[in-house]
Amino acid sequence: MNLADCSSHSATARLLHFGSPGAIYLRRFVGSLHVGRCGSNPTHVKTLRLRSNPPKTLTVTEAELAASAKIIDGKMVAKEIRDEITTEVSRMKDAIGVVPGLAVMLIGERKDSATYVRNKKKACESVGINSFEVRLPEDSAETEVLKFISDFNDDPAVHGILVQLPLPKHMNEQNILNAVSIEKDVDGFHPLNIGRLAMRGREPSFVPCTPKGCIELLHRYGFQIKGKKAVVIGRSNIVGMPAALLLQREDATVTIVHSRTQNPEQIVKEADIVISAVGQPDMVRGTWLKPGAVVIDVGINPVEDATCPRGYRLVGDVCYEEARKVVSAITPVPGGVGPMTIAMLLSNTLSSAKRIHNFQ
Amino acid sequence: MNLADCSSHSATARLLHFGSPGAIYLRRFVGSLHVGRCGSNPTHVKTLRLRSNPPKTLTVTEAELAASAKIIDGKMVAKEIRDEITTEVSRMKDAIGVVPGLAVMLIGERKDSATYVRNKKKACESVGINSFEVRLPEDSAETEVLKFISDFNDDPAVHGILVQLPLPKHMNEQNILNAVSIEKDVDGFHPLNIGRLAMRGREPSFVPCTPKGCIELLHRYGFQIKGKKAVVIGRSNIVGMPAALLLQREDATVTIVHSRTQNPEQIVKEADIVISAVGQPDMVRGTWLKPGAVVIDVGINPVEDATCPRGYRLVGDVCYEEARKVVSAITPVPGGVGPMTIAMLLSNTLSSAKRIHNFQ
Structure with missing residues (x-):
């Protein structure tokens, strides 16, 4: 590529x-x-x-x-969704006295992970969802993590469990993620969830948050998916692959472009919908894009920039300046998919609580 | 389409x-x-x-x-594989005294299903695998079927369980297939298996037999998959979707074409590898195919033919006569993918027995 x-x-x-x-x-x-x-x-x-x-x-x-590309405003849509969730959480509490609860586990001292966890906690508070946080040191034993997960699985106040990735290297990610009860897997990463997502006639308990956010943006802006050619760039378990499965469920004709793809630009050029999730700053050029396409840019890539207070700024996988002259709509970075991920996590937690308590 | x-x-x-x-x-x-x-x-x-x-x-x-298209001889390859399985079954028996066992359940009186079950039983015998057959009447209760599955799950002589589809209409297919232990799901249809197939870094216990057979044909004939453009026509849970996931695991760039795809012929025309599994006789014309492509035709479609003793003959999804003038290799129908499906079922049953008994 x-x-x-x-x-x-x-x-x-x-x-x-x-x-x-x-x-x-x-x-x-x-x-x-x-x-x-x-x-x-x-x-x-x-x-x-x-x-x-x-x-x-x-x-x-x-x-x-x-340049007339519509800016797909993820921040605004995420705010709308959070307002809807606030209303629903309140309605549920009033009706049956149950408040949805999300448990978040952070193992180790990674600053970026700590920021993500803090943001998730804040987001929970803002919509009235209870949050439970466990922080364990980098050198914790895997068994200790598994014990906490087991307790959260059994805790009726917890409706969603999220283990912040990446884990310390000595831990087996698969063992830990598989330990999360399928009923509380609000991240949607359990292979049983992914299997159901892939299969016609099956329904996953949860859809992974970031790809769900991408599709939600397409829905809320009224872009048709059915019958469209869609290309997903990147095939990660947490974004690219489930995004492709979701597009396929909605009757798009989907191609996944990845690091072994030859002539990716030719393939992307034919797509009516492009979802990019590779983590390569500005990789997708304007010349790669079909005029009028809709672009969802999942990449959030820091690039050095001495003029910024932090010494870096964030750009997407798609060269925004070139793309917006070609496509009909595009998500900005930041302010596009990013805010949607947390909104979908809150949505999954609310759905879980509703399902567990059979509340419509 | x-x-x-x-x-x-x-x-x-x-x-x-x-x-x-x-x-x-x-x-x-x-x-x-x-x-x-x-x-x-x-x-x-x-x-x-x-x-x-x-x-x-x-x-x-x-x-x-x-016309110079190579004929991909599934019958011959299946025979090779069955010979290999025969050797392995014998080696396992001699070494640890264990004979792999396959349980097949047939519910109802469908003639085609009865034929499939009989063929599977014969195939088991031919390689030395034990087969256990249960036949239940059309109006059996779902609980009765579940009871047999539960017994087979617990039976150490059974290493694979196969429920012949389709089931009578009053039965819930999902409940019944989910009841088969993931360790004995030699059909590979359990969503946990499909999820693992979809995910990078995960390994399914079993791969569904027909798509596994398609990929095995590509392997045994030495066709490169990595980096190639592949199109799978059809997105069924049992063939199209898992075939696409398998090609993707082998680093092809995969597009799934389905009933909602616009201009399928244009998309198929770009493919180096085509796997068709839609069940539409001769749907894929020669003009749809890229010169030099490799075609795996999963379709086995009966078409009326008064000159045949049975009144019908079998054709694939791909118009064979046109295709063989364009492509570099193609599976015939019959004699292509068909014989591979049963060979892969035997292979999965052997693998299961080896895994359960930790035999290398």
Whole structure:
């Protein structure tokens, strides 16, 4: 697979922190501030008069102004879903006195994992779901983890169990994930769930959160899936493969493109729907995309950027600047699929509680 | 999906029962006796002098003579595999005194099912595997079937359990198939097996027999799968979907074509490997196929043919006569995938016995 990087990240990055009212105005006007080159050499430019005092001008290309791709706003949709969940949690509590509960286990001291766990806990609080957290040191024994899982399996206050990945290297991920009761596997990673997802006429108890979030975005924006050609880039157990199975369940004609695929750009070019989940910054170029396609970009890739306070910024698998001139709709990174993952985790936890308590 | 039927079956059929030494000679010479039109209008014809007495001539097209597709001989490969299994069964018996055992359950009086069960029993005998058969009347209770399955699950002489499908309509197929112990699910239809098949880094206990047979044919004939474009036509739980998962595990780039696919012929035309499992006689035309492709035809479709003793003959999903002029290799019907299915069932039963008894 051609892993060409599309852009000079530093060049794009220079435009990121304009910080003026004019910059904000432009963002509203053309949908994004990025005027990065991403391999293209803009020749036709126009000037915009910006709402700043004193007035100043900024050059943007005609292509920028003409770019009409709809931005699929994952942050907004996730907020909508969380509001719906808040209402349902409250209704359930009032009706039968049950509050959904999510147990999250964090083993080790990875900072990124700690952040994810903190965000999940916060998200639970924001919708009224109880959260239970277990933190164990890096050198814990696998048996200790299994004991906690077993207790959570038996605990009626817990309706979902999530073990934050990756685990410390001395632990067997398969053993640990398989120990989570199929009834509380809100991550949907159990092979029994995946098997049911793959099979016609079967229903998984839970669908993995990120691919479920991708499909939910397509649904909420009203994009047709049935009969469409879809390409999923990446075949991981947690995103690519289940995303392909979900698209297939909805009657798309699905191809999975992966690291052994020859001429991936030709295959992607034929797709009406592209879901990319490979973790390669800006791998999918504008030239890879069919005009009018819908793009869901799952990649959240940090790229070095000295001008950002943290020294990096996040980009997707798809070269956004090129793509938005070609496709009809695209998720931004960040603010696209990312917020949907946690919303789907909350949704799965609520569904689990409803199922366990037979609450409609 | 365009379900156009490629041939005038009756026209083709008239050539089926020549019954002369000349006909046999021609079969050897051009690989097949079918000189049916299948939508084409042969214009250039040659005459062949046949080894009959008195000598006679038969017209065939130049294209017929030029046809060079390799015939993937499933019957021969299945025989090889059965010979290997016979050796292994004998070695196991001599070493640890264990004989693999397969239990087959037949519920109802369907003639085709009875034939399949009889063939499976015969096949077991031919390789030295013990077979246990249960026949229950059509109106049996589901609980009765479940009781037998439970007994077989506990029986150490049984290493594989197979419930012949379809079941009588009043029975819940899902309940019954799920009751088969995952350790003895030699059909490989349990969702846990399918889930493991779909997931990277997991290994299913058993792979469903027909798709396993398709891949085994590709392996034994030395066709490369890795990096190739593969199209599976049909998405059934028992053939299409697991076949796609198997090809994907071997690093093909896989697309599943199904009844909701638009322009299936265009998609199939790009494939280096085609596995068809839809049950539509002669649906896949020669024009659908990429020159040099490898075709595995799972379809076994009876078409009316008054000239055949049974009143019908069997054809595949792929229009064989057209396909063999285009592709580099193809399975015939019958004699292609069919014999492989039972060979894989025997292979799964042997593997199960080896695993249960930890015999290498």
